[in-house]
Amino acid sequence: MSKLRIAVQKSGRLNEDSMKILKAIGISIDNGKDQLKASARNFPVEVFYLRNGDIPQYLRDGVVDAAIIGENVLIEKGQDLKFVERLGFSKCKVSIAVPKDSKDTSLKDLNGKRIATSYPETVKKFLKAQGIDAKLHIINGSVEIAPSIGLADGICDIVSSGSTLFKNGLKEIEVLLKSEAVLAVSPILDEERQAILSKIQFRIQSVLKGRQSKYILLNAPNDKVEDIINVLPGMKSPTVLPLAKAGWSSVHSVINENEFWDVIDALKENGAEGLLVCPIEKMVL
Ligand SMILES: Nc1ncnc2c1ncn2[C@@H]1O[C@H](COP(=O)(O)OP(=O)(O)OP(=O)(O)O)[C@@H](O)[C@H]1O
Numbered sequence: 001m002s003k004l005r006i007a008v009q010k011s012g013r014l015n016e017d018s019m020k021i022l023k024a025i026g027i028s029i030d031n032g033k034d035q036l037k038a039s040a041r042n043f044p045v046e047v048f049y050l051r052n053g054d055i056p057q058y059l060r061d062g063v064v065d066a067a068i069i070g071e072n073v074l075i076e077k078g079q080d081l082k083f084v085e086r087l088g089f090s091k092c093k094v095s096i097a098v099p100k101d102s103k104d105t106s107l108k109d110l111n112g113k114r115i116a117t118s119y120p121e122t123v124k125k126f127l128k129a130q131g132i133d134a135k136l137h138i139i140n141g142s143v144e145i146a147p148s149i150g151l152a153d154g155i156c157d158i159v160s161s162g163s164t165l166f167k168n169g170l171k172e173i174e175v176l177l178k179s180e181a182v183l184a185v186s187p188i189l190d191e192e193r194q195a196i197l198s199k200i201q202f203r204i205q206s207v208l209k210g211r212q213s214k215y216i217l218l219n220a221p222n223d224k225v226e227d228i229i230n231v232l233p234g235m236k237s238p239t240v241l242p243l244a245k246a247g248w249s250s251v252h253s254v255i256n257e258n259e260f261w262d263v264i265d266a267l268k269e270n271g272a273e274g275l276l277v278c279p280i281e282k283m284v285l
Pocket residue numbers: 009010011012013014050051052053054069070071072073090091092158159160161179180181
C-alpha cells in the first residue's frame with residue numbers, strides 16, 4: 001500500500017506546530033533527533049524532515065506528496081504549486097522597512113535605492129508591479145542589520161511582532177503579503193495518495209474548527225432560557241437539560257472564539273449563571 005510522503009521543516013519556527021498538528025490528527029511518529037525520514041505507526045504516512053526553503057522543489061519533483069510550509073516560501077519559490085489548507089499558525093507578514101529616521105517614507109522613495117532581502121522573487125515582482133526600480137541585495141538571514149552597516153537603504157523581510165524591526169531602528173513602510181503555515185501539495189499525486197490526503201484534510205479541518213470554537217455550559221432560570229438561546233450563535237440548536245433544582249435549566253452550546261467575549265457579556269445580561277467554557281479538541285460537522 002502507498003504511503004503519503006509529507007515534508008515538514010526539520011528545525012525552525014514551523015517544526016513544533018507542524019508536529020503538533022500531525023499528532024492532533026492522530027498521526028504518531030517516533031523518530032530520533034537526526035532521523036530525517038520516519039513512518040507513522042498508525043497511518044499510511046511517511047514524514048520527511050527538510051529545510052523549508054528546499055520543500056517547493058521536492059513538491060514539484062514529486063519526491064514528496066505534501067508539505068507543511070510557510071505560504072511566503074510558496075510565493076517566493078513555488079508560484080506554480082498549490083496549497084489545500086491554511087493551518088492557522090506561523091502568521092507573519094513580508095514587509096519593506098527603512099531606518100526610522102530615514103527621509104524615505106513610502107515605496108516610491110526607494111526608486112533607485114538598495115533593498116536587502118531573503119525574498120528576491122517576491123520583492124522583484126512587487127516592485128515591478130508598482131513601477132519601482134531598486135537594486136536588490138540577497139542575504140539569507142539577519143536582514144534587518146543591512147541598513148545600519150551601510151549595505152542597503154531598506155529591507156524586505158518577515159515581520160511578526162515587529163520587535164526585530166523596532167530593535168534595529170527600522171519602520172515598516174509597505175506590507176507585500178500576509179502568510180501562515182499551509183498544507184501544500186505536489187502536482188504529481190496518484191489516486192491512492194490523493195485518497196490519503198483527503199483523509200488528512202478532513203482531520204485537519206476537524207482540528208482547526210475545534211481550535212476556533214469553545215464549548216459553553218451555563219445555568220439559567222427556565223423563564224430566561226428563551227432569551228439566552230437567542231443570544232447563542234450555536235452549531236445547531238443548543239442543548240437544554242433540566243437541573244436538579246426546580247425551575248432551572250442547563251444550556252450547552254458551541255461558540256466561535258472570535259465572538260466569545262461579546263457572547264459571554266450578552267449571556268450574563270440575560271440571566272446566565274455558573275458559566276463554564278471548555279476547549280474543543282476536534283469538531284466533525
Ligand atoms: N517571526 C516569525 N513569526 C511567525 N512566523 C514566522 C516568523 N519568522 C518566520 N516565520 C514563518 O516560519 C517559516 C520558517 O521560518 P524559519 O526562520 O524557521 O526558517 P527559514 O530559515 O526561513 O527556513 P529553512 O527551514 O529553509 O532554514 C517562514 O517561512 C515563515 O513562514
